[in-house]
Amino acid sequence: MGNIREIAKLAGVSVATVSRVLNHYPYVKEEKRKAVWEAIEKLNYTRNINAVHLSRGKTSIIGIIIPYVNHPYFSTITEGIAAEALRNGYHLLLFQTNYDIKKEIDALEMLKMKQVDGIIICSRTVDWERIEAYSQYGPIVLCEDVKGRNLSSVSIDHYYAFLMGMNYLIKKGHRKIGYCIGRITGTNSKARQAAYQEALKQINERPRPEWIFDQCLYIEDGERVVASLLRMKERPTALLVSSDQVAAGIITFGKNKGLKIPENLAVLSFDNHPISEALNITTIELPLSVMGKKAFHMI
Amino acid sequence: MGNIREIAKLAGVSVATVSRVLNHYPYVKEEKRKAVWEAIEKLNYTRNINAVHLSRGKTSIIGIIIPYVNHPYFSTITEGIAAEALRNGYHLLLFQTNYDIKKEIDALEMLKMKQVDGIIICSRTVDWERIEAYSQYGPIVLCEDVKGRNLSSVSIDHYYAFLMGMNYLIKKGHRKIGYCIGRITGTNSKARQAAYQEALKQINERPRPEWIFDQCLYIEDGERVVASLLRMKERPTALLVSSDQVAAGIITFGKNKGLKIPENLAVLSFDNHPISEALNITTIELPLSVMGKKAFHMI
DNA sequence: GTGAAAGCGCTAACAC
DNA sequence: GTGTTAGCGCTTTCAC
Secondary structure, rough: OOHHHHHHHHHOOOHHHHHHHHHOOOOOOHHHHHHHHHHHHHOOOOOOOHHHHHHHHOOEEEEEEEEOOEEEHHHHHHHHHHHHHHHOEEEEEEEEEOOOOHHHHHHHHHHHHHHOOEEEEEOOOOOHHHHHHHHHHHOOOEEEOOOOOOOEOOOOOOOHHHHHHHHHHHOOOOOOOEEOOOOOOOOOHHHHHHHHHHHHHHHOOOOOOHHHOOOOOOHHHHHHHHHHHHOOOOOOOOEEEEHHHHHHHHHHHHHHHHOOOOOOOOOOOOOEHHHHHHOOOEEOOOOOOHHHHHHHHOO | HHHHHHHHHHHHOOOHHHHHHHHOOOOHHHHHHHHHHHHHHHOOOOOHHHHHHHHOOOOOOOEEEEEOHHHHHHHHHHHHHHHHHOOOOOOOEEEEEOOOHHHHOOOHHHHOOOOOOEEEEEEOOOOOHHHHHHHHHEEEEEOOOOOOOOOOOOOOOOHHHHHHHHHHHHHHOOOEEEEEEOOOOOHHHHHHHHHHHHHHHOOOOOOOHHEEEEOOOOOHHHHHHHHHHHHHHOOOOOEEEOOHHHHHHHHHHHHOOOOOOOOOOOOEEEOHHHHHHOOOOOEEEHHHHHHHHHHHHHO
């Protein structure tokens, strides 16, 4: 392997010239350039990228903070970021946090340590103040509405999407409506809650806390929701579900338990992942992959 | 921020001592250690990790080569790797390749450049020889059977799993059996094909190339399969499907088109992802997350 | 226990 | 166009 100095010696030039060749600097005499490439071939040389990073003070790596790689919502965003990053010569360092605040901070530390040039936060537990504190070390982009905070973000208008969903159900004649989300905290969830309340207010219904289900992420969570519903004396006639996966679970387990869908329970969900198509779930599409793309470009 | 020298000056010690404190080297006098930590706090200092990487000659990052982040099969493996990596103080650099051989080689180059300490290849297009050539630069682990090659690997016995599936269907009385896989090439697929042929041989049936569907990755591919089936004069009575997603698609689109399942077409699939539970698909579980974990430890 | 100093391998300002 | 050289910020002998 060797280093740049050996290449220089073998090619009969200076290390600076080797560096120039390596970085496609235009003004190098053709014969020297050739000599350098030959030496590189001969010694099977490759730059030590850590030295490059140190010297340049940047890495062309961006970090991505994500709670679960394995959930379609997040893997779709990741997909978008990954594709775009690669097209632009960037690499992706993956921080899977499980919403563990310590892991989130670890990731943020990587920005300070210059391990990454920037960070995209797909979803988080850590508070905004903390993030703002880290943004002095490099660009940070959130995938949520930051409400005029001094932070970059790209976001889907979950308030609007949820309101749309509510209105759709209301127009279908529903008045007793509940919903399912991943976490009760989180900006996106608060937007959804606000939309829920707003829509109910307009039809003079009061929100029903017992019809709000959180921790709904995967298909299996649908089972829990169905079980809860069956135990209630008064049930919602419709459910707005923030993930296709969960909707699929509710529909399937519901049917198993004798719930007629949509007669007993209408289900409207989000994301438009393939699973909804398979199950003929009515769903509202969210442009997640595009969001990932945009997030990358903001950085 | 500053650097180690400033810390040394402020704490009244040498840079070596600062380094010792930073690396939790035991033999440093308590008072100096304290002075160093105070200086660190005061200057809000963090190590420049690139300098550490360069100096140490390693990065504690491992690369993961994966065709699509967004497919459950791969995101489950990634999940396993990510969880285990984090627990061991490693980070993950994600290379999403779309099976583009150039991107795979780029990723392998990162090993040579010392960007990563090792690489896990979840699925690949590039040939074994190439990979062997790169393994001089660091550990590489494949997630497939490497057939006695001089390469590390952790793999699921897809031959066995497929054979099990075939026998299950045969026991149910099926003789006209087809299958669906992601790619026709690839070691895992070849193992499946071998199992398919073997099982048919035992019941004196010949393989039917027209009943083999490749490029089956997502739910929507199920639609294509169903369409093909409907065009055939002679159809299989059962299908072994290498992904729950695709099975879900086949079942749903099949039902839409009036196919009775399982009466007209039995479907058996793999992976045991939640979607199969939702759709009551019979499925054979594959320990993907565990495989990811093991892959990490081999490195 | 601690410090001086020699790297790690590259980039880039500067001089020619 | 090209070479010299001073960093980049840290780790790690080696000597005391």
